[in-house]
Amino acid sequence: MKKPDHVHDVFYRSIPDIIYWPVFVVATAAAVVASQATISATFSLIKQAVALGCFPRVKVMHTSKKYSSHIYIPEINWILMILCVAVTAGFKNQHQIGNACGFAVVIVMLVTTLIMILIMLLVWRCHWILVLIFTVLSLLVEGTYFSAMIFKIHRGGWVPLVIAAAFFISMSVWHYGTMKRHQFELQSKVPIEWILGLGPSLGLVRVPGVGLVYSELANGVPHIFAHFITNLPAIHSVVIFVCVKYIPVYAVPEGERFLVKRVGPKSFHMFHCVARYGYKDLHKRDDEFEKNLFENLFRFMRLESLMDSCMASEVYSPCDQGDSKDDANLPDPHKVTTTFSPNSIVSVVSPEYTVRTMSSSQMISQDEIDELEFLTNIRATGVVHILGKTVMMARRDSEFYKKILIDYIFTFLRKICRENNAIFYCPRECLLNVGQVIIV
Structure with missing residues (x-):
């Protein structure tokens, strides 16, 4: 059985012919699941950013009556599709795409570790020795990966940096402008x-x-x-x-x-x-x-x-029946x-x-x-x-x-x-x- 030319890479060449197609189906399904997880995570992040006023208003569609977190954002879905096609068509090289993906993963690991350190210090109030041990062990592993990926920035690793910079600038400018406009509205009431x-x-x-x-x-x-x-x-x-x-x-x-x-x-x-x-x-x-x-x-x-009428009347009307102490605590409709x-x-x-x-x-x-x-x-x-x-x-x-x-x-x-x-x-x-x- 001949393997397709477009999948002749290191991974698939290492698979015996007898189990090639089962592995190909499983790997494709795993890629689909991973892509759906990425899309769902992106939707959730964008929704939270919009709620905080850190991202331009987009259409958020809720797809579940039971879970409020099940959402779909058409504009973001199109942006993800365009970025995926652009990266794939632009590189035409699996090694550069792998470098871009690997550099993004390493950055996520580092950011997660730094946020975890803040949580341990400010939220959990952990002892500084425990925080120091966690920091040294985590950065020892992640720093090794990061130092190796630095040399691959010019070979595809620059893509996640450019995308992150574009989103960071857009979110920062939108938040700044929104806050300035809101301050103007509050001060000019x-x-x-x-x-x-x-x-x-x-x-x-x-x-x-x-x-x-x-x-x-x-x-x-x-x-x-x-x-x-x-x-x-x-x-x-x-x-x-x-x-x-x-x-x-x-x-x-x-x-x-x-x-x-x-x-x-x-x-x-x-x-x-x-x-x-x-x-x-x-x-x-x-x-x-x-x-x-x-x-x-x-x-x-x-x-x-x-x-x-009730407050102006000196004689209790039907709406004032009952104990006067209870009536004195009636809520104000205003x-x-x-x-x-x-x-x-x-x-x-x-x-x-x-x-x-x-x-x-x-x-x-x-x-x-x-x-x-x-x-x-x-x-x-x-x-x-x-x-x-x-x-x-x-x-x-x-x-x-x-x-x-x-x-x-x-x-x-x-x-x-x-x-x-x-x-x-x-x-x-x-x-x-x-x-x-x-x-x-």
């Missing part, structure tokens, strides 16, 4: 005193409709709102600041998805809403999101009116907190309290009825999704390297990563992008 000073009409023309202003801030009014109304003296009759958060749970129940609070007095008709999604929840581009948002907004207004579990999130406000308060229809005031009718009529006129699109630029007097990092590398990464409208799933037919330049 619009103070509530400034909004109150604008008056009931915010000093603008209030046009019919609902404006959903998206931002990454879970609390406070984003700077993009002030930028918008400063350059365009008109805003919608109802403004809702929406923050979409993806939390590390499988699914968020519909009744616990939205957290709503009011911004300013009732005459402003401004609200802040945090929409929470688990990794398996679908945030679709349809009317379901708007429908659920307004349902929770109406529920919040009823609960708010009920609480105001400050609803939650706790997290591996599979869901649980609201601190008890369901019995919510049902009991929401069923007291006789406590609904005329102001609440008027505001509910106003919101219903305004919603019918249309909903506009307002999304900020920031552009970062380095200062003119900045160092040369900073201009390269911000104006070119970070800008390039922003262009190739997923845009905000893909993250927030805003419908394009009613999307309004507000541009803003940030100088860092």
Whole structure:
């Protein structure tokens, strides 16, 4: 039986003909398993880097309902395929590919040992003698391998170094730019005193409709709102600041998805809403999101009116039945907190309290009825999704390297990563992008 020409290497030439094909099948299967392990590990690392803000946003697809770690990232899968084909076609030499693989393995061993030393010192609090023994024995073996691989850097060993340097630069620049942008947003939040000073009409023309202003801030009014109304003296009759958060749970129940609070007095008709999604929840581009948002907004207004009536009343109403000490500890609907579990999130406000308060229809005031009718009529006129699109630029007097990092590398990464409208799933037919330049 003749062996294929393309597999004539040292390993296969050493195999007897009688067991050649079984060994060939087993070796191929082992290579497939090893490649799948490498791909899965890469997906996990990229997911953690994205969560920490150290890697551009990519699409993460969860493939299991039971295990949150089972993921698939299309962009990274394509990058791995292109790199594998490029290395194989570029070298055309099994020895150079082996040198590249061996050098990468040695580097991983060294990095693992160094991290292990830190864990022994800082986490496990091991005795310094034990740490010293572990360090000497590990580096004695790994240093021997590393010294041997140094002489093979020019014969293929440079490939993992180049790939690692490219990823390191990309991650460092993205983290730096993201942190600078986040610091700008935190420092430039619009103070509530400034909004109150604008008056009931915010000093603008209030046009019919609902404006959903998206931002990454879970609390406070984003700077993009002030930028918008400063350059365009008109805003919608109802403004809702929406923050979409993806939390590390499988699914968020519909009744616990939205957290709503009011911004300013009732005459402003401004609200802040945090929409929470688990990794398996679908945030679709349809009317379901708007429908659920307004349902929770109406529920919040009823609960708010009920609480105001209860606190203003001198005589206990049906919602105040029971011991006064218990009633004094009723939760504030403006400050609803939650706790997290591996599979869901649980609201601190008890369901019995919510049902009991929401069923007291006789406590609904005329102001609440008027505001509910106003919101219903305004919603019918249309909903506009307002999304900020920031552009970062380095200062003119900045160092040369900073201009390269911000104006070119970070800008390039922003262009190739997923845009905000893909993250927030805003419908394009009613999307309004507000541009803003940030100088860092």
